Amino acid sequence: MAGIAGQKEKAQKENMQKIDLTTLTLPQLAQLKQQLEQDLSLYQDSLQTLKIAQTKFQESAESAEKLESTQEGAPILVPLTGSMYVPGKISKPEQPLIDIGTGYYAENTIEKAKSYFKRKVKFVTEQMEKVQMLGIEKSQVRDAVAEVMDLKVQAQVAANPQQAAPVRT
Template structure:
């Protein structure tokens, strides 16, 4: 029986001691926890980009309703808004990451958010397959551990 080690090389699990198997399982559990956290964060980011895309698409469809000078609430944080006035109905400010903002027309902003959503979606899919592989590795290691633990008392009984 063999499984995958962290480096991608095949290891015969039957040759490992119970302590070594426990160490490998612990390492895989830690990796799974980290990957699952990353997976959740990627989903949250994808959701935010989808919301931004939806807002930009709505503005594109209603650009005649939005007029320059119109009073709007500008979000400073998730729960803090300030009054402002719309300076352009055809342009938006896009957060491109690490504190940088770029002015884009509505169509370019929609494309930007669509591309980001698709890119993150691909990363989520790749990460999901990695998580499934690691989960399968943990199951295999747990099964080998169970077998070795069950065999250990049987090996000690004839010696006594």
């Protein structure tokens, strides 16, 4: 999956073009700025989603840690839904079931479970860093677009001073 994401990122960079912002009209700049703001909003949403996933994996790693000292038959609350739990008992604390996604579970040792969750935390953290870098780049471009827009508005005002001056009656 990381390979596919890397290929997409490389393809996007190859398809990118440099545009002289000063050659664009104000409406084009406004549209570009709006698109950049939408992209930034999407990146923020992605970061929040990744942060939630990161937290869940960290909590799962901590739970796997706690299983090392848990005895067989210890009481536990088993989630049926996001808000409904039923009482249960731990049957094999040394071999926890690991949720590996889309409703699939794998029985593993505690060490393998901890390792799995640490790898997941590392992967999600790396993805967060990539999204943050993209956000910083988009933010810089948006700021440059806003600056060019301001310069163009100032140039228009300077070219037509009678339109900018308030009318006195």
